[in-house]
Amino acid sequence: MAKKGTNAMPCAEHRFADGHVETESVLLDRLRALGGEVRRPYELGSVEQDEEGVTLTMTSGEKLRAACAVGADGMHSTVREAAGIGFTGSTYAESFVLADVTMDWAPGPEEVSLTFGTRGLTVVAPLPDGRYRVVATVDDAPATPDPAFVQRLLDERAPGQPEVTGSTWSSRFRVHHRVADRYRNGRLLLDGDAAHVHSPAGGQGMNTGIQDGYALGHAIAVGRLDAYEAQRRPVARRVVAFTHRMTRVATARNAAARAARNIALPLLGHTAVPQRLATELAELNYR
Incomplete structure (x- = not known):
């Protein structure tokens, strides 16, 4: 190799x-x-x-x-x-922030939080030892986002829920x-x-x-x-x-498209779609 x-x-x-x-x-x-x-x-x-x-x-x-x-x-x-x-x-227009941070997070470490907002997509996923992975679409971010930047970002998108105390790794990237x-x-x-x-x-x-x-x-x-x-x-x-x-749905900027997405997703949760989606993501269909 x-x-x-x-x-x-x-x-x-x-x-x-x-x-x-x-x-x-x-x-x-x-x-x-x-x-x-x-x-x-x-x-x-x-x-x-x-x-x-x-x-x-x-x-x-x-x-x-x-x-x-x-x-x-x-x-x-x-x-x-x-x-x-x-x-x-090709390359997506959006840039992404990726950061592993230590923080007090109101939803807790038992589940992944996925938020669709007017400012963009935000994902907070628990990691071991009280750390969290934060992934978010951002129009303009520093090359190495510091804890203060991540705190401001989460305050805008999940007010009252985060208290960032440190960062172990961070980056800005395009997909x-x-x-x-x-x-x-x-x-x-x-x-x-x-x-x-x-x-x-x-x-x-x-x-x-x-x-x-x-x-x-x-x-x-x-x-x-x-x-x-x-x-x-x-x-x-x-x-x-x-x-x-998936990325186009998650990063939709058009107001009508966002509204349609936000209405459709909860409804799809009561169908067979989540099971099919899990199988697709696990790549069990490719073997």
Whole structure:
């Protein structure tokens, strides 16, 4: 696996959630039990393929030789660029604030709070040790939102409920929705965010990437690399389309569209839609 950055495991570069860190640890332990290892820190500078294999040159000048290279190196994939594979899609206009904070939160740590307001979408999700994950659409936010910014944001959108006491991590980001035009060019293959990126709505990114890895590992083991794209690219297109619809509904700015959404959502809660939605988000339909 070729990695653009300081780490060779995809979850190590962006520790968006405690669950990602724990999952990385489980996967790493299993890899080591099978005799494998992750090399750190490595930053990939360039990739070249020939009839016999692939040469990967690190920014340090060190070269690695392999039969093929799997690019799991994110949206700005060096491997995808070297393979000449397009990344079709676009970027949402909204920016997002993401912050892990410690706070006293009136609704408490037993449930996720989702608020649709005129200022935008706000999600507050409990984490261990009295911390909360705050995700919100914001027109103009600092690159690293501090506790005071998060306090003001929550005061506007959930008045009287938050008392932010600290922050462990925060960022501002924009969301893309894109799918690679192909998953393979010769000995170069794509996996995870190098092959597809989408809105965090529904939290499907990690599961989709792990399923990619499983399918690709099987394809390599049985010598059917062409079957990998045929199996996984349609799934990526479905996930990206689904999360795009969810994001458009969640970030609607038109007053009439917001009103229709706010009326429809409580009504849908009394139908079979929530069960179907849970199955879709868990990706149980893709196996």
